Amino acid sequence: MSVASHLGIAIDEYDSRIRTFIPRYEDMLDAAAAAVDRRVRRIVDLGTGSGALAARCLARIPAARVVGLDMDPAMLALAARRLPARTALVRGNFLRTELPRADAAIAAFALHHVRTRTAKGRFYSRLRGALAPHGQFVTADCHPDTDRAAAAEQRRAWLAHLERAYSPREAAALLDSWGDEDVYQPLDVELGLLVRAGFTAEVVWRWEGFAVINATVDRQPQRPRRSRRQRSKK
Numbered sequence: 001m002s003v004a005s006h007l008g009i010a011i012d013e014y015d016s017r018i019r020t021f022i023p024r025y026e027d028m029l030d031a032a033a034a035a036v037d038r039r040v041r042r043i044v045d046l047g048t049g050s051g052a053l054a055a056r057c058l059a060r061i062p063a064a065r066v067v068g069l070d071m072d073p074a075m076l077a078l079a080a081r082r083l084p085a086r087t088a089l090v091r092g093n094f095l096r097t098e099l100p101r102a103d104a105a106i107a108a109f110a111l112h113h114v115r116t117r118t119a120k121g122r123f124y125s126r127l128r129g130a131l132a133p134h135g136q137f138v139t140a141d142c143h144p145d146t147d148r149a150a151a152a153e154q155r156r157a158w159l160a161h162l163e164r165a166y167s168p169r170e171a172a173a174l175l176d177s178w179g180d181e182d183v184y185q186p187l188d189v190e191l192g193l194l195v196r197a198g199f200t201a202e203v204v205w206r207w208e209g210f211a212v213i214n215a216t217v218d219r220q221p222q223r224p225r226r227s228r229r230q231r232s233k234k
Helices: 003-007 011-021 025-035 052-060 073-082 117-130 148-162 168-178 187-196
Strands: 042-046 065-070 088-091 102-108 131-142 199-207 210-217
Touching: 011 025, 011 073, 025 052, 025 102, 025 131, 025 199, 025 210, 042 052, 052 065, 052 073, 052 102, 065 073, 073 088, 102 117, 117 131, 117 187, 148 168, 187 199, 187 210
Parallel strands: 042 065, 042 102, 065 088, 102 131
Antiparallel strands: 131 210, 199 210
16 A cells, blocks of 8 residues: 555645644654764665655765665655655565665654564564664654553544644544554564564653654663653653
8 A cells, every 4th residue: 555545645745744643743753863873874764755754864964875665656756856866765665675784774654564563573683684783773653652541641642633633533533544554563562572683772752652762783682771861841
């Protein structure tokens, strides 16, 4: 399914509509880009979409080069408009396409398309193998709390954001429709999958059910840890 079909929008609306869908979208991408080490020179963008996160990374690290992977040709066309010509855009599913060697990998709202924990764990192991020693992976996505009551409150916060642009009925329908394809692993589960794949993992930004995770390749994997910066002010 294309991104436009999944979200129920025209592809040219993506950049404006995504902000009505995702709360704190700009803050989240800014935090993800800020987490990328300025010393990296080759970045692979998993599910690059419109290139919004890659563009932020390149603005901070002009010497870097990005390889963007996405299976949706319409999204790759959007990314091509935004990103410099030196960016390599590759059509392919990152779960099956050979991952290029890189110093860092980034992803924004891409990994929730991996349906099972087993598949995600396998992918993280493969990603670790594609990264340079002490390489880095930064991901921004929805990761609700394990506690059901807390997760329910986080969902209500997401609905409240949607209701700024849509009716309550439309907002609920949007979340339900995305749930047919998207799988939001609880934050502790996501951190555990990364650790078991050989990363150390730290939450560097958190708002309600959304998080930015910075994971680094480590020869001596540690338990997942949460930084003091994990909670943003509401």
